[in-house]
Amino acid sequence: MLRLLTSIALLLLAAQPVLAASGTALGVDPAARLEDKQGSKTLVVGTDVFIGDRVVTDAKGLVQIRFSDKTKLVVGPRSSLVIEDYLLREDGSGGKFAINALSGTFRFVTGGAPKDRYLITTPTGTVGVRGTAFDLNVHSDHYSLLLFHGAVVMCNKANKCITVDDFCDVGMADLTDARLLGNTEDFVGAERTSMRGMFPWAVSESDLMSPFWVAQARECLNRAVVPNDTDAGGGNTDNQPPPRTQRPGFQIGPNG
Structure with a gap:
């Protein structure tokens, strides 16, 4: 027994x-x-x-x-x-690859999963992933994304969406809107400094193991930028930016 x-x-x-x-x-x-x-x-x-x-x-x-x-x-x-x-x-x-x-x-x-199986949720919206590499910065009232490869669909909770699909493009979504802020080469001065704080691995990947590096990611925020300004004489870089109007909704700060 x-x-x-x-x-x-x-x-x-x-x-x-x-x-x-x-x-x-x-x-x-x-x-x-x-x-x-x-x-x-x-x-x-x-x-x-x-x-x-x-x-x-x-x-x-x-x-x-x-x-x-x-x-x-x-x-x-x-x-x-x-x-x-x-x-x-x-x-x-079967499920989705879903993270909050x-x-x-x-x-x-x-x-290697199908593209429609990935979903990232944030406090203010969602990221639909389309076979992609990107860095993400999340706050309680907005989130920002720097794209390296592939494409994403960024939406806020009001279902306003944008597609980000170009190398080094930056998008932002908050409670009222989703918008493309531009390419990292568009940012100079305080804006560019803020971007480097928001996306530190696009500046240096030394803290990461090599399997987590992304090809060409460091080009986004380490390339020398010459502002499109006729008075700049083609000689200005990040260290000598001309006056620039801040983009609506873009928050300057060390953490974005």
């Missing part, structure tokens, strides 16, 4: 669904934590990330996650996000 009960117990255990990890943290700089159903724990290299998990970093935190479909995600300092859905759920059904970027700075590089 004991042997029979033991066999039944083993069969029941074997029949339980195995929770498949959505992704794995390949690089972690302290301090970063993962919040799941069991509570909060410090993230370390090799930690698996599952649907429903929340990743949170402090002022020095940095997390680099690779998912099973080869999608790559970087969570920068003072940032938080939730893995809301994944392409393969624990019951074996709550606040902070992120890098997103799509993997």
